[in-house]
Structure formats: structure tokens, C-alpha cells
Amino acid sequence: MGVHLRCILVAALCASTPALAQATRTWVSGVGDDANPCSRTAPCKTFAGAISKTAAGGEIDAMDPGSFGALVITKAITIDGGLDGGKVLASGTQGITINAGAQDVVVLRRLSVNGSGPTLGTTGIVFNSGKALHVERSQVRGFQQDGIRFAxxxxxxxxxxxxxxxxxxxxxxxxxxxxxxxTAFISRGTLSGNRQGLWLGAGSTATVSQLTASDNTEAGIWAQTEDGGKASLNVERARLTHNGVGLHAASVGSGSQTLLRLSRTAVDANVLASTRLIGTGTVLSFGDNRMAGVSASTCPAGAVSLEAAALPGLPRGGVFAPMQLGVLGAMGSVTSTVSGTLPRGFRLEGGVFSGTPEEGGDYPFSVTVTDGNGCTASRDFTLSVACPPMSLSPTGLAAGTTGQVFAETAFVHEGGEGTTTFVIDGALPRGLQLRDGVLTGMPTQPGSFPFTLTATDGGRCSASRSYTVAVARSSDFQEATLQLQASANPTYAGDAVSVTARVVGGQGEPTGTVTFFNGTEVLKVVTLQGREATHALATLAPGKYTLSAAYSGDTRFGGVDAAPLSLEVLPAKAPADESDDGCGCRQSGAPGGALLMLLLLVLNRRRRDAPTPG
Incomplete structure (x- = not known):
């Protein structure tokens, strides 16, 4: 008896459970209940409640005004807000999220999707997957991020x-x-008060007709691709006004392409400019547009300009955060050139400053851009690259003595990278020299010699230190003078001439070398022999030359400079005429020539006076 009773109860329970069949059309109402079957006579309260009771490819309709809540769509469906416009209030969340199948088409019609609330909604409509999305006669406003995101x-x-x-x-x-x-098709739309009205990224192809984009803080239409991405847009009968810029077209990175084509479009009253182009971004006009501040064939003053930008300083070896260089008011595409020197590792490429500067210092340079109409603009920039801490050692130098080998001293550039070069500002005593950062030699000039040494590494970063070399006079030190003379002065171009330097004074036979100079040019270094050194000059052109010489000194004789010698070279002599035989008969006005002429006149007169024969 108990078993039969249990069977009867189970059967009754099953009979009372309605079938879970989904309707092709369901309804929602502001006074509905999600426990209802969502029929016209028993509508649901929310879109989320109705969608589970609506078959794929079916439709949900709003019967009256109401707020029907956020929802997630996973199948083909049509949602119609009705004549009064069904509302989706999405405070702190996404309004409508679409994660549909590959062949699913979703239609949203006559809806008001609003992110206003204590916490703004994140995004109005998000399409993550599906075949197509249709949004008709609807409004989307007040979200933290995007109004409609189709990616x-x-x-x-x-x-x-x-x-x-x-x-x-x-x-x-x-x-x-x-x-x-x-692909996107936008007609009879209004995009206003956003950061960007229409935003296009890589992989997008869009057609816009009868669109108004206004009061968007950054751009009415913003299209940008990077590193191989491509985007294209055709704009027909649009109005882009009171935005930051009307159109922004940027192609940055290798192989990217952004192309905007305009026809019957008005772009005016934008804050910065009608257009902003970056890299190879291109805006083409069919010639029937109204572009404020832009001309299809002329370049009025200020038609094109480079957007104001300051390059931030950074340390050497630091990564420069990529910074785009915008060209305002340009049409077509833009080419850019750089004049000046950029630090190694830093570049302007594709309209973007980037890289890792490997050299320190301040680098002023100019960028000049030219658009498709031949309009140009330039702007000056300076990049400051800070050097790492550096120092130069040792802190001081040992004293020296004339005629004695100096204590060799190697300078060390601490903190430098790569190969270091050393430059001296000041004079070393004669006989000392700096070779590859090492002070070496034998001083032949007593006294105190201050100088500043600057060490610069492979990255153009330097350290400097002031030094003084003190050279004492040895007990047998002898001073001398150096006399310089030429074998002929003046001389003639093409003639051989030599200069001789002679050491005068002191006891004994000086040794060492003499360096001959023409101005600051070193002509030759000659070993001293018998107190003299001679150098044969190469053929000189006519003119005046300042020659000088310097004696190196040795262990007993001090080094010394000769007083400069002024050498005058005259034009080459005119060659004698060998066919004249020394008589001068071929020279104009020579006596022999005059006598010959007189003799000819006498002979002619006698010939006229002679009687006629027969």
C-alpha cells in the first residue's frame, strides 16, 4: 500500500511541472515577473529573465516603459525595446555582453543603454563573438569606458x-x-561628448554615412594601427565639428597602414585642427569636402603645423617611452626629415620618437614635415641625456726634472664605457706628451705648467680635472736659442728652396730633433746634426708663408722655439725666347727692328726714282 502511494505522488508531481519549451517570442514589462513564462499575458521583469525562455533566433519585446537590466547574450536573438524604448541601466557593470556563436546574428532595436548610477557602468554594449551585430534606433550613454565595443x-x-x-x-x-x-557600417548616427567619437583599430574596415561627430574631446574619428596592422575608413556626408581634432589617422611601426577617404564631408570648428596625421597615416579627399584651415592645392601660412611636444630627459641607457609626433592640418600622407644630430640609439621612425640613447649630452635638432599637398612645417627639439657619475684619477701628478725621464702616469676614466679619448686644454712642458691616456716623456723645459684634462668615453660622457706639472731645472741645464732662415727669400714659384734651423748657445753638442711648421701644419721632423737641421720645401704657389721651427731639447739643452720666418714666393719667371738668338730682333721696339725698317724704305724710294729702261 505504501509503495502504491509513493508512485501516485511522483506521478502527480511530474504532471504539475510545466514543459521547458522555449518560445520564439517573449515579452518583458515594467510590472512583469521573471517567474512568469514571459508570454504577452504573463511577461517577465528583465531581459535576463526572458532570454532563457526565448528560443535561438527568437525575439524579446518590451511591452511598456521600464528598466529591464543588464544581460549576457549567447545566441542569435532580437531584442526590441518597443515604442517607448526599453532601458538597460548598468551601474558598475557592462550593459549588454554578447558571447554568441560563430553564425549568430544579434539585433538590438529601440533600446536606451545607460551607465549612470552611483558607480558608472563599464561599457555599454560589448560584442566578443558572433557573426553580426545590428544596433538600430538606440541610445548608449554614460559609461566609464566605451559606449559600443565591437572587437x-x-x-x-x-x-x-x-x-x-x-x-x-x-x-x-x-x-x-x-x-x-x-567590418562596420554606420549610418545616420551621432557620436558626441566622448573621448573619441569613432575609434578604429587594426583589422577594421568601416563605412560611415550621414554621421555627426561633435564635442569629442580628442577626435571625432580616431584611426590608428601599429606594427603591421591595417585599417581603412570611407566617410560619406559626415559632419565633424567641435572635437579636439576632426580626424586622427596614425600608422606607426613597420608595415602598418591607416587610410581615411572623405567625400561630401564638413570638418570645421575643431579645437586643434581638422586633421592630425602620425607616421604614414593618410587622409584622402575626393575634392568635394569642406575642410577648415586646409586647402587641396595651396598652403596658406599655418595650414600645417607640428603638434607641440617636449622631449623628456632621461639617463644614458634609459629606454625612451615612445612618443608620437602629430602633424596638424595635413592632408594626404606626411614625410619627415631630421636636421641635426641624434644620440646613437635614439630615432624618429614612423612618426614616433623611441629608442635607448647610448650617448649623453644635449642634442638640439629640427624636424621638418611635408604633406601630400607640399605644405611644410618645422619644429625645434632638444633631447637631454644625462651622463652617469664619472671621475678622473689620479688626483695629482709627480714633479719632473729637465733632462730626466718623467714618472709615467696613466689617467683612468672611472665610470666610463667603451673607448676613452683624452683632450688637454693648456700646454705641457716641452718633451712631455699624452699618448693614449698616459703622460710620458722627458721634460726639457723648466717651470710650472697648469692644464685641464678631459676624458670622454664612447658614449660622449666626460669627466675633467685640473692638473699642474712642475719641472725643476737640472744642475747642468743649458738654455739655447733657435735661428731659422731660408735659402732664398723671396723666391720664385717652382724654384727649390730650403729652410735651416740652428741651435745657438750653450756648451757642447746638442742632440734631439727639430720640427718644422707651415703655420700650424707640421712639415717634417728632422734629427739635429752639427747643431743644424734642414728641410727642403715642396713646390710652393705664389704667396706669403709663415714658417717656424721647434727644437725638442735633450738631457742638457732646453727645448726652444724659433722666431717665425715670413717667406715670400713670387710668380715664376718668364722663360727666355730661344729663337731670338740674343739680338732682340723679335722684341717690339728693338733697335735692330727699327734699322731694318729704315733700310727697306730707302730701297723702295731708289726703285721709284730709277729711269725706266728703253
Whole structure:
């Protein structure tokens, strides 16, 4: 008896459970209940409650005004807000999220998606997957990020018709930016009060008709690709006004391409300019547009300009955060050239400053840009690259004595990288020299010699220190003078001439070398022999030359300079005429020539006076 009773109860329970069949059309109402079957007579309260009771490819309709809540769509469906416009209030969350199948088409019609609330909603409509999204006669406003984000990883199509997207923190409508190829068709829309009105990224192809983009803080239309990405946009009968810029087109990085084509479009009253181009970004006009401040064929003053930008300083070896260089008011595409020197490792490429500077210092340079109409603009920049801490050792130098080998001293550039070069500002005593950072030699000049040594490493960073070399006079030190003379002065071009330097004074036979100079040019170093050194000059052109010589000194004789010698070289002599035989008959006005002429005159006269024969 108990068993039969249990069977009857189970059967009754099953009979009372309704079938879970889904309707092709369901309804929501402001006074509905999600426990209802979502029929017209028993509507649900929210879109989320109705969608589970609606078959794939079906439709949810709003019967009356109401707020029907955020929802996630995972199948093909149509949601119609009705004549009064169904509302989706999404405080602190996304409004409508679409994660549909590859062949699913989602239609959203006559909806008001609003992110206002104690905490703003994140994004209004997000399309992550599906075949296509249609948004018609709807409004999306008040979200922290984007109004509509259409970026399916596998690609898809977006259709917007008579849609108003306003007051969002980033893009009104964001299209593309993922690996998938997406297409968008936007007609009779208004995008206002966003950061960017329409945002296009890599993989997007869009067509815009009868669009108004206004009061967007950064750009009415913003299109940008990087590193191989491609985006294109056709704009027909649009109005872009009171934005930061009307159109922003940027292609940065290798192989990227951003192309915007305009027809019957008005771009005016924007804050910065009608256009901003970066890298190879291109804006083409069919010639029937109204572009404030831009001309298709002329370049009025200020038509094109480089956007103001200051390059931040950084340490040598630091990574420069990529910074885009915008060109305002340009049409077509832009080419850029740099005049001046950039530090190694830093570059302007594709409209972007980037790199890791490997050299320190201040680098002033200019950038000049030219757009597709031949309009140009330039701007000066300075990049400051700070050097790491550096020092130069030793702190001081040992004293020396004339005629004695100096204590060899190696200078060390601490903190430097690569090969260091050393430069002296000042004079060393004669006989001392700096070779590859080592002070070496034998001083032949007594006295105190201050100088400053600067060490510069392979990255153009330097350290400097002041030194003084004190050279004492040895007990047998002898002073001398150096006399310089030429074998002929003046001389003639082409003639052989030599100069001789002679050491005068002191006891004994001086040794060492004499260096001959023409101005500051070293002509030759000659070993002293018998107190003299001679150098045969190369053929000199006519003119005046200042020659000098310096004696190196040795262990007993001090080094010394000769007084400069002024040598005058005259033009070469005119060669004698060998056919004249020394008589001068061929010279104009020579006596022999005059006598010959007189003799000829006499002979002619006698010939005339002679009687005629017969």
C-alpha cells in the first residue's frame, strides 16, 4: 500500500511541472515577473529573465516603459525595446555582453543603454563573438569606458543605424583592434561628448554615412594601427565639428597602414585642427569636402603645423617611452626629415620618437614635415641625456726634472664605457706628451705648467680635472736659442728652396730633433746634426708663408722655439725666347727692328726714282 502511494505522488508531481519549451517570442514589462513564462499575458521583469525562455533566433519585446537590466547574450536573438524604448541601466557593470556563436546574428532595436548610477557602468554594449551585430534606433550613454565595443577575436560585422552614443569616457564606438577582420557600417548616427567619437583599430574596415561627430574631446574619428596592422575608413556626408581634432589617422611601426577617404564631408570648428596625421597615416579627399584651415592645392601660412611636444630627459641607457609626433592640418600622407644630430640609439621612425640613447649630452635638432599637398612645417627639439657619475684619477701628478725621464702616469676614466679619448686644454712642458691616456716623456723645459684634462668615453660622457706639472731645472741645464732662415727669400714659384734651423748657445753638442711648421701644419721632423737641421720645401704657389721651427731639447739643452720666418714666393719667371738668338730682333721696339725698317724704305724710294729702261 505504501509503495502504491509513493508512485501516485511522483506521478502527480511530474504532471504539475510545466514543459521547458522555449518560445520564439517573449515579452518583458515594467510590472512583469521573471517567474512568469514571459508570454504577452504573463511577461517577465528583465531581459535576463526572458532570454532563457526565448528560443535561438527568437525575439524579446518590451511591452511598456521600464528598466529591464543588464544581460549576457549567447545566441542569435532580437531584442526590441518597443515604442517607448526599453532601458538597460548598468551601474558598475557592462550593459549588454554578447558571447554568441560563430553564425549568430544579434539585433538590438529601440533600446536606451545607460551607465549612470552611483558607480558608472563599464561599457555599454560589448560584442566578443558572433557573426553580426545590428544596433538600430538606440541610445548608449554614460559609461566609464566605451559606449559600443565591437572587437570580436574571430571577426564579424557591425551595423549601426540611427544610433546616438554620447558621454562615454573613451570611445563612443570602438571597432577592431584584435586579430580578427571586422567590418562596420554606420549610418545616420551621432557620436558626441566622448573621448573619441569613432575609434578604429587594426583589422577594421568601416563605412560611415550621414554621421555627426561633435564635442569629442580628442577626435571625432580616431584611426590608428601599429606594427603591421591595417585599417581603412570611407566617410560619406559626415559632419565633424567641435572635437579636439576632426580626424586622427596614425600608422606607426613597420608595415602598418591607416587610410581615411572623405567625400561630401564638413570638418570645421575643431579645437586643434581638422586633421592630425602620425607616421604614414593618410587622409584622402575626393575634392568635394569642406575642410577648415586646409586647402587641396595651396598652403596658406599655418595650414600645417607640428603638434607641440617636449622631449623628456632621461639617463644614458634609459629606454625612451615612445612618443608620437602629430602633424596638424595635413592632408594626404606626411614625410619627415631630421636636421641635426641624434644620440646613437635614439630615432624618429614612423612618426614616433623611441629608442635607448647610448650617448649623453644635449642634442638640439629640427624636424621638418611635408604633406601630400607640399605644405611644410618645422619644429625645434632638444633631447637631454644625462651622463652617469664619472671621475678622473689620479688626483695629482709627480714633479719632473729637465733632462730626466718623467714618472709615467696613466689617467683612468672611472665610470666610463667603451673607448676613452683624452683632450688637454693648456700646454705641457716641452718633451712631455699624452699618448693614449698616459703622460710620458722627458721634460726639457723648466717651470710650472697648469692644464685641464678631459676624458670622454664612447658614449660622449666626460669627466675633467685640473692638473699642474712642475719641472725643476737640472744642475747642468743649458738654455739655447733657435735661428731659422731660408735659402732664398723671396723666391720664385717652382724654384727649390730650403729652410735651416740652428741651435745657438750653450756648451757642447746638442742632440734631439727639430720640427718644422707651415703655420700650424707640421712639415717634417728632422734629427739635429752639427747643431743644424734642414728641410727642403715642396713646390710652393705664389704667396706669403709663415714658417717656424721647434727644437725638442735633450738631457742638457732646453727645448726652444724659433722666431717665425715670413717667406715670400713670387710668380715664376718668364722663360727666355730661344729663337731670338740674343739680338732682340723679335722684341717690339728693338733697335735692330727699327734699322731694318729704315733700310727697306730707302730701297723702295731708289726703285721709284730709277729711269725706266728703253
Amino acid at each position: 570580436p577575436a574571430a571577426g564579424g560585422q557591425l551595423f549601426l543605424d540611427d544610433v546616438v552614443v554620447s558621454g562615454n569616457g573613451n570611445a563612443g564606438v570602438r571597432v577592431g583592434g584584435t586579430a580578427g577582420a571586422v
